[in-house]
Amino acid sequence: MDNRTCPYPTLGLYIAGDWIDDTGNGVIPVLDPATETRIGLLPKATARHLDMLLDAAANASAAWGRMPVQERAAFLCAAADLLRARSDAIAAVVTLEQGKPLAEARSEVLRSADLIEWNADAAVALFESEGTRIDGGNAISLVPVGPVAAFTPWNVPVLSPARKISMALAAGCTCILKPAEETPGSAVELIRAFADAGLPAGVLGLALGDPAFISDHLIRSSVIRKVTFTGSVPVGKHLAALAGSVMKPVTMELGGHNPVLVLQDADIEKVAKASALGKFRNAGQICTSPTRFYVHTSKFDDFVEAFAAETARLQVGNGFDPENHVGPVASERRLHAIETLVSDTLGKGATLVTGGARLGSTGYFYAPTILTGVDGESAFMRDEPFGPVAGVFSFETVAEGLALCNQSSLGLAAYVFAASDIDANKAAAGMDSGIVGINSFSVSRPDLPFGGVKDSGYGREGGVEGLKAFLVTKVVAR
CATH class of the missing domain: 3.40.605.10 (Aldehyde Dehydrogenase; Chain A, domain 1)
Known part of the structure; x- marks a missing residue:
């Protein structure tokens, strides 16, 4: 079919x-x-x-x-x-x-x-x-x-x-x-x-x-x-x-502009693989989709490299082709919104790691995109991407990382990746969101209440x- x-x-x-x-x-x-x-x-x-x-x-x-x-x-x-x-x-x-x-x-x-x-x-x-x-x-x-x-x-x-x-x-x-x-x-x-x-x-x-x-x-x-x-x-x-x-x-x-806090002891290869799948599922058009990745400075470069490599393995195309992992965004309006957001963010000094462009001239396909060096006044920080776009940032201390995670006016979902359950639970307690996933992007289940705080x-x-x-x-x- x-x-x-x-x-x-x-x-x-x-x-x-x-x-x-x-x-x-x-x-x-x-x-x-x-x-x-x-x-x-x-x-x-x-x-x-x-x-x-x-x-x-x-x-x-x-x-x-x-x-x-x-x-x-x-x-x-x-x-x-x-x-x-x-x-x-x-x-x-x-x-x-x-x-x-x-x-x-x-x-x-x-x-x-x-x-x-x-x-x-x-x-x-x-x-x-x-x-x-x-x-x-x-x-x-x-x-x-x-x-x-x-x-x-x-x-x-x-x-x-x-x-x-x-x-x-x-x-x-x-x-x-x-x-x-x-x-x-x-x-x-x-x-x-x-x-x-x-x-x-x-x-x-x-x-x-x-x-x-x-x-x-x-x-x-x-x-x-x-x-x-x-x-x-x-x-x-x-x-x-x-x-x-x-x-x-x-x-x-x-909806939400959902942060991910990657602590110093996290397994970067596992986190990167989970992040590529979690971020670009449904072309990033999920209200709980991770969008802002805050990685401890000692692991930042390794994560960006691994995240980009995992993202490169994702094939974009028609959803009826079983070889494809990512389909189009849902409408021309959504495609234009993503193009505008990425253009504005790059114009304010962000670095394009991968993606950043429409694919083909027919269909609303957009390449899975990773940005670093995102300015705080850019469109990416103001607006929920709701598409295949992710930003990666660094932090020095957990307190700093939590402050960065919580700076958005949105508070639906947040995620913590860490080897230590104690550290992960402490960080989760500091997240200003309605839902927190620990070492997983799967947070929506029939038996769990679902909803956010703030906007x-x-x-x-x-x-x-x-x-x-x-x-x-x-x-x-x-």
């Missing part, structure tokens, strides 16, 4: 159990980032469509919330099984519209199935242990917050929607999903798995189209009782302000904490 033979789904809204591909309000072209060819047309929801989605979510809310959690969990587990059975076909859609290598796409689909199943099982355990307790004759219960509006990004177009949908549905909330307009086909396939699992009509809806129009309409509606968003800091701040103006609780996951947002997804974000505590006092 390749770009030419991969079937792309018909794009449509999912409203009250029906698929609607009404294009009367116009369409948005969906492009293959590897070839720049059009692969689909995204229908734009109207206000009438959104009101239909809201009515369906409201009408289904009470029955879904009252349904025994074990029955809700069964629907989720059935959807997870369908994702596993369809993983090859869905992965091809992901690669076609997002660009990541097919093996990465398949892994994302399978991880999404595991995540859905984990949330189903965790919800059963949570409600059985904490659903209702009696305290002095008073009843204290966990109840669903109500219909949810979920907004998801293009970089993990199955995993992010799967996380938000499964947490909301497991908790007893109905949900309307608005996926990124760059990757709607992945969302359609995910929704179809839930629909084919027999999910009652109205419990889950899909809105496609103009993001500003849809978010404004949904968040202002009295039907929506909770907002969850993953995306950029500026958009997140706007949506949080909008939700605040109508008193809606929000979960905001707004990286607030609230948590994943783990029991993520489920509880879709619940409120209700007291019946006597």
